[in-house]
Amino acid sequence: MAENVRPRVRVPKTAAAGEVITIKSLISHKMESGQRKDGDGNVIPRSIINRFVCAFNGVVVIDVTLEAAVSTNPFFEFEAVVPEAGDFTFTWYDDDGSVYEETKSVAIA
Amino acid sequence: MKLQNAIAAAAILSFAGTMGFAQTDSELTVEGQFISTEADAPAHMENVSTVYSGWRFRSEDTQAMQMDDFDNSGFVFVDDGLALMASVDGSEGRSCASCHEDVEDFAGLKAQLPRVNDSGELETMEDLVNTCRTERMGAEPWKYNGSQMAAVTAVIGLQSRGMPVDVAIDGAAESFWERGKDLYYARVGQLDLSCANCHEDNYGTMIRADHLSQGQINGFPTYRLKNAKLNTVHSRFSGCMKNVRAEPYAIGSDEFKALELYLASRGTGLSVETPSIRN
Amino acid sequence: MAFTRRKMLILGSASFATAALAGLPAFASLTDDAIMAITGGAETSDAGITLTAPEIAENGNTVPVEVSAPGATSIALFASGNPTPSVATFNFGPLAGSQTGATRIRLAKTQDVVAIATMADGSFLRASVTVKVTIGGCGG
Numbered sequence: 001m002a003e004n005v006r007p008r009v010r011v012p013k014t015a016a017a018g019e020v021i022t023i024k025s026l027i028s029h030k031m032e033s034g035q036r037k038d039g040d041g042n043v044i045p046r047s048i049i050n051r052f053v054c055a056f057n058g059v060v061v062i063d064v065t066l067e068a069a070v071s072t073n074p075f076f077e078f079e080a081v082v083p084e085a086g087d088f089t090f091t092w093y094d095d096d097g098s099v100y101e102e103t104k105s106v107a108i109a
Numbered sequence: 110m111k112l113q114n115a116i117a118a119a120a121i122l123s124f125a126g127t128m129g130f131a132q133t134d135s136e137l138t139v140e141g142q143f144i145s146t147e148a149d150a151p152a153h154m155e156n157v158s159t160v161y162s163g164w165r166f167r168s169e170d171t172q173a174m175q176m177d178d179f180d181n182s183g184f185v186f187v188d189d190g191l192a193l194m195a196s197v198d199g200s201e202g203r204s205c206a207s208c209h210e211d212v213e214d215f216a217g218l219k220a221q222l223p224r225v226n227d228s229g230e231l232e233t234m235e236d237l238v239n240t241c242r243t244e245r246m247g248a249e250p251w252k253y254n255g256s257q258m259a260a261v262t263a264v265i266g267l268q269s270r271g272m273p274v275d276v277a278i279d280g281a282a283e284s285f286w287e288r289g290k291d292l293y294y295a296r297v298g299q300l301d302l303s304c305a306n307c308h309e310d311n312y313g314t315m316i317r318a319d320h321l322s323q324g325q326i327n328g329f330p331t332y333r334l335k336n337a338k339l340n341t342v343h344s345r346f347s348g349c350m351k352n353v354r355a356e357p358y359a360i361g362s363d364e365f366k367a368l369e370l371y372l373a374s375r376g377t378g379l380s381v382e383t384p385s386i387r388n
Numbered sequence: 389m390a391f392t393r394r395k396m397l398i399l400g401s402a403s404f405a406t407a408a409l410a411g412l413p414a415f416a417s418l419t420d421d422a423i424m425a426i427t428g429g430a431e432t433s434d435a436g437i438t439l440t441a442p443e444i445a446e447n448g449n450t451v452p453v454e455v456s457a458p459g460a461t462s463i464a465l466f467a468s469g470n471p472t473p474s475v476a477t478f479n480f481g482p483l484a485g486s487q488t489g490a491t492r493i494r495l496a497k498t499q500d501v502v503a504i505a506t507m508a509d510g511s512f513l514r515a516s517v518t519v520k521v522t523i524g525g526c527g528g
Contacts, residue, residue, distance in 0.1 A: 004189070004256070006185055006188055006189060008179070008184070008185045008188060010179045020485035020486065021485065022485075024179045024180070026179070026182060026185055027185075028185045028186070028189070033494070035471055055481070055483075056483050059481065059482050059483045060479075060481025060482065060483065061480075061481050061483045061484050061485075062478060062479065062480055062481060062484055062489065063479040063481060064476055064477065064478050064479070064489070064491075065476060065477040065479070066476050067472065067474040067475055067476060068472060068494075069467050069470050069472070069473075069474070069475040069476075069493050069494050069495075070475060070476055070491060070492070070493055070494070071337060071449060071450045071451075071491075071492040071493055071494050072336075072337035072338075072449070072450075073182050073185060073337050074491070074492075075180075075182060075490075075491055075492050076489065076490070076491050077454075077489070077490040077491070078478070078484070078485075078486075078488060078489050078490070079484065079485030079486040079488060080483055080484065080485045081483050081484070081485045083483070167446060168442065168444070168446040169442075170442050170446060170452050171446045171447075174452075316524075316526065317522070317523055317524065318444075318522030318523060318524060319524040319526060334446060334447035334449055334450040335447050335449055335450075335524075336449070337449060337450060349526070352526040388446055388447050388524065
């Protein structure tokens with residue numbers, strides 16, 4: 001498990017049925033690119049978040065493949081349709097096998 | 110000797126230099142709340158009439174990042190800070206939150222720091238945190254410019270966001286302030302530059318592709334795009350000194366604390382912007 | 389004019405050379421390879437895709453970019469001047485509210501950021517923006 005990885009998401013608490021909302025997501029992660037070298041000149045191996053998925057009640061909203069050029073603390077902003085009340089799940093997959101998750105519920109106004 | 114210095118300074122500063130442009134006119138609103146980014150310079154500043162926050166010298170995209178508490182990635186570290194403050198640490202079985210139940214009670218604190226305590230010592234926020242940890246929590250002190258300290262000082266500083274910086278520079282603070290002022294104007298390093306050479310004499314101009322600010326510290330700890338994390342004031346002082354190829358004073362040293370007091374006073378009237386976004 | 393053997397030879401070799409050069413692929417880059425892997429060499433249009441990035445990046449470590457292509461199933465981003473050009477691919481699911489994505493990326497130097505959208509009808513769109521990446525004055 002990479003150290004000190006903290007997800008953060010912004011989702012409105014309520015929406016009208018069928019409304020398009022803006023979602024922002026962030027996760028604190030170094031995104032070690034594999035380009036850097038340590039003090040002895042050895043390459044520090046790549047270790048990044050390689051995939052981010054947002055789904056609502058199990059249906060995919062967006063599925064992002066990340067490479068090393070995504071900045072430290074990967075940030076995404078995108079839009080989702082809210083057909084009914086339910087849960088947004090956010091999943092981040094780490095090169096080291098760890099999986100980080102966050103869930104936010106939305107009620108229909 | 111003077112000519113050498115002048116040439117060295119001119120060489121560095123005039124690179125893209127004839128095309129200096131001043132601070133932007135943009136206004137800072139965060140989460141809809143207007144935050145002032147300029148003020149009349151305090152009386153003790155002889156060579157500057159208006160003080161501007163570092164925000165005013167950044168590109169539009171960078172400025173935009175600070176205007177929303179989600180786009181501002183510093184907030185993920187504020188979350189870390191809140192978690193740290195809620196966790197028990199040390200022999201007394203307490204967390205910060207055991208005594209400081211509501212972080213909002215810290216409002217106004219950052220705006221007055223650094224300040225002189227009853228024992229006549231100049232205290233920074235880091236000192237206050239570590240004093241609490243060692244004397245009241247029975248915990249190990251945190252590394253002065255480490256990530257835990259940066260996270261917690263960001264939480265505390267945030268409670269003063271929007272409030273005007275107002276540090277005492279007279280009475281018991283005067284000798285520290287004078288020392289800080291001397292340090293600010295002293296040329297150091299292989300490049301023989303003082304803080305003033307860039308941040309007072311040349312703010313608003315371009316140094317290569319960087320837009321030089323007044324070097325204000327009202328937004329610290331700041332999330333820097335260059336290292337994608339919160340940076341403390343002393344870390345920044347240290348970096349600046351290395352950039353002029355000087356041996357930096359130690360993190361947490363008397364020199365840096367005095368400099369911090371002097372610099373805070375140069376920002377009197379600017380709003381606290383913690384956690385800010387800078388280059 | 390009589391076509392001497394010399395003239396035939398010159399004309400012949402010229403057209404052979406032209407034919408040979410025309411047949412060669414343009415000098416291929418890693419980015420071109422990556423894009424070829426998506427499009428299979430198909431033509432790309434530049435209408436209907438928007439790529440937004442700053443003209444001058446304040447810091448190459450964190451450059452905000454946004455891409456939008458209504459009707460796309462996915463959009464791939466490339467940084468053609470980076471050691472590895474692939475940046476990210478946005479794949480839009482059934483509940484995507486729009487085919488738009490914004491993120492922050494690392495650019496090693498001044499270069500073109502390229503976006504390739506794969507459309508639902510199998511066609512491809514392409515947009516490119518040049519972003520200047522500079523060195524800070526203080527060496528930091």
